[in-house]
Amino acid sequence: MTPLGRLIAAQIRLSGPMPLDEYMQLCLLHPEHGYYATRDPFGAQGDFTTAPEISQMFGEMIGLALAQAWLDQGAPTPFTLAEIGPGRGTLMADILRTIRVVPGMLDAAQVTLIEASAHLRRVQREKLGDIAHLDSAAQLPRQPLFLVANEFFDALPINQFQRVSDGWAKRMVTLDDQGRLALALGPAVPGPDAPLGQIRETCPAAIPAAQEVARRIAEHGGCAIVIDYGNWAGHGDTFQALRAHKPEDPLENPGEADLTAHVDFQPLAMAAIAAGAQASRMVTQGEWLARLGIAARAERLTQAGDAGAGAALHRLTAPEEMGHLFKVLAFWASRAPVPPGFEPLEPYAHDA
Numbered sequence: 001m002t003p004l005g006r007l008i009a010a011q012i013r014l015s016g017p018m019p020l021d022e023y024m025q026l027c028l029l030h031p032e033h034g035y036y037a038t039r040d041p042f043g044a045q046g047d048f049t050t051a052p053e054i055s056q057m058f059g060e061m062i063g064l065a066l067a068q069a070w071l072d073q074g075a076p077t078p079f080t081l082a083e084i085g086p087g088r089g090t091l092m093a094d095i096l097r098t099i100r101v102v103p104g105m106l107d108a109a110q111v112t113l114i115e116a117s118a119h120l121r122r123v124q125r126e127k128l129g130d131i132a133h134l135d136s137a138a139q140l141p142r143q144p145l146f147l148v149a150n151e152f153f154d155a156l157p158i159n160q161f162q163r164v165s166d167g168w169a170k171r172m173v174t175l176d177d178q179g180r181l182a183l184a185l186g187p188a189v190p191g192p193d194a195p196l197g198q199i200r201e202t203c204p205a206a207i208p209a210a211q212e213v214a215r216r217i218a219e220h221g222g223c224a225i226v227i228d229y230g231n232w233a234g235h236g237d238t239f240q241a242l243r244a245h246k247p248e249d250p251l252e253n254p255g256e257a258d259l260t261a262h263v264d265f266q267p268l269a270m271a272a273i274a275a276g277a278q279a280s281r282m283v284t285q286g287e288w289l290a291r292l293g294i295a296a297r298a299e300r301l302t303q304a305g306d307a308g309a310g311a312a313l314h315r316l317t318a319p320e321e322m323g324h325l326f327k328v329l330a331f332w333a334s335r336a337p338v339p340p341g342f343e344p345l346e347p348y349a350h351d352a
Contacts, residue, residue, distance in 0.1 A: 001180075004033035004255030009175060017172035017184055020239070021157035021204060024259050028155060029116055033255040036117035049245075050151050051227070051285075051322060052091035055312035057301070059094025061292045062225060065340045066095065066146045067102045069223040072337040076221055077108040079144035084114040084137060084209070085152030089124035095148070096128075112140070137212035145222035147213055153268070154228050154260040156205045160239065163198040164188050171199075173251065181251040199237045201261055210271040214331045218276030223332040223339050229325045230263030232282050238262035265329050269345055272331040280330040280342035286323025289316060291341040 001009065008026060012018055028035050051058040070079065081099075083092050092113065099105045112132045115121050121133050134140065160171040167188035176182040194200075213224050230238075241250040243257035250259050269279035283291075294313060301309035317323040330342045338344055 002033070002254050002256055004030055005181060005253070007033070008173070008254055009179065009181065012173070012175055017174040017186065019159060020171055020173060021159050023173045023254075024157035027254045027257075027259050028157075030255060034117075035255055035258060037119055038255070050087060050091075051316055051326070052087070052094060052150065054315055055309070056094050057294055057297050057309070057312060058289075058316060059091045060098045060297060061289055061294050062091070062148055062150075063095035063098030065225065065292060066148070066223065067099050067105055069332065069336070069339045070105060070146055071102070072339075073144070073221050073223075073333065075104060075108070076144040077104065078110050079108055079146060079222065080112050080141050080216075081109040082112040082114060082140065082145060082147040084147065084149040084213075085155065086113045086115055086124055087120065087151075089113070089127040089131075091148065091150055092124075093127055109146075110141070110143075114140075137209045140212065140216055142216060142220060144220050145213065145216040145224070147222070147224040148227070149213075149224065150227045152228070153203070153206055153209075153226065153263045154230065155258075156203050156209070158201045158203045158239065158261045160237065161191070161200050161202070163191075163194045163196055163200075165196065167191050168200075181254070183251070198235060200235045201238060201264070203261070203264070203267075206263075207267055207271045210268045210331075211275045214272035214275035214277040217272075217331055217333055221333045221336065223330060223336070224272075225339070226265075226268060226329045226331075227285060227326060228263040228265075230265055230327055232264070232327075233266040234262060234264055263327075265327055269329060269331075273345070276334060277331045278334050278336075278338075279345045280332075280338070281345050282327050282329050283342065284319075284324050285326035285328055286317035286319060288328040288341045 031037055086092055112134060113124055114134045114137060125131060161168040162171055168191040169185035169188045172184050172186050174182055174184040238261045239250055241248050241257040241259050248257055265282045272279040298309040298313040315321045330339045332339055
């Protein structure tokens with residue numbers, strides 16, 4: 001058992017079974033043994049590779065989309081240019097390089113990163129220089145906000161509930177007869193009817209984060225682009241661990257594997273609307289990037305001698321790669337034009 005696993009086991013022996021969201025929080029952000037506190041998880045030498053690490057084209061498309069939204073809203077000055085969950089800072093670096101061609105935008109931008117990991121903050125400063133860091137979206141300035149969240153919501157801790165004969169039981173982390181971490185069910189509570197054994201997931205931190213972002217946008221203008229793997233109003237067990245680019249049991253190596261769950265985009269959109277912003281229909285990453293012109297950009301890069309542009313385009317947009325697994329959602333100010341590549345959720349039904 002890992003050092004963090006031993007600490008968790010001791011806590012369970014003392015206090016009883018642990019909720020899944022508490023387990024995830026400890027595994028990812030424990031100050032001494034947490035996954036993000038102890039390593040750089042990105043790239044070939046890490047545990048997973050994100051879209052910004054695959055190609056500069058990903059950040060360029062996002063930068064251009066944010067730039068068009070900024071121009072469409074009257075080029076407000078100053079404004080907050082933010083990323084939540086910025087990894088190594090690669091995506092923000094590509095965005096900043098891209099918006100340099102937009103007169104006045106870079107000068108007006110107050111770049112802000114929302115990052116909980118002290119280790120990753122150091123990595124981001126090495127790439128981007130002396131940059132402003134916040135602990136949460138609640139600390140964002142009250143001014144126009146143009147924000148991107150790429151693979152942020154999937155890492156927020158979740159809870160799971162399983163349908164049993166007399167209601168819904170919360171799944172908990174406990175210890176089996178051999179002292180190993182295992183999943184168990186808590187007491188059942190009433191809830192909507194569903195097939196026995198069905199699992200539904202909730203993410204307690206997702207709605208407040210989405211509302212904080214959307215509230216800034218509703219009150220002061222701006223746009224947010226959310227990119228992650230997940231679906232609309234989905235259900236089932238999506239709790240997973242990735243280590244050295246391979247899946248493993250999420251209870252096997254606490255603190256040494258990345259823990260994530262698929263994002264449910266419907267409550268994020270509803271939270272944005274409740275906060276006074278507009279929300280888009282969910283679109284696949286492949287379709288959204290195609291609408292923004294990524295194929296033409298890949299062709300230009302290929303002609304300029306970038307031999308990997310075609311392969312990167314395929315990986316980012318092909319249905320069998322990241323193109324369909326990853327989805328994109330936008331929030332924007334209520335009286336502003338729809339951001340590039342999106343369609344408004346209304347007049348479509350919320351459950352479409």
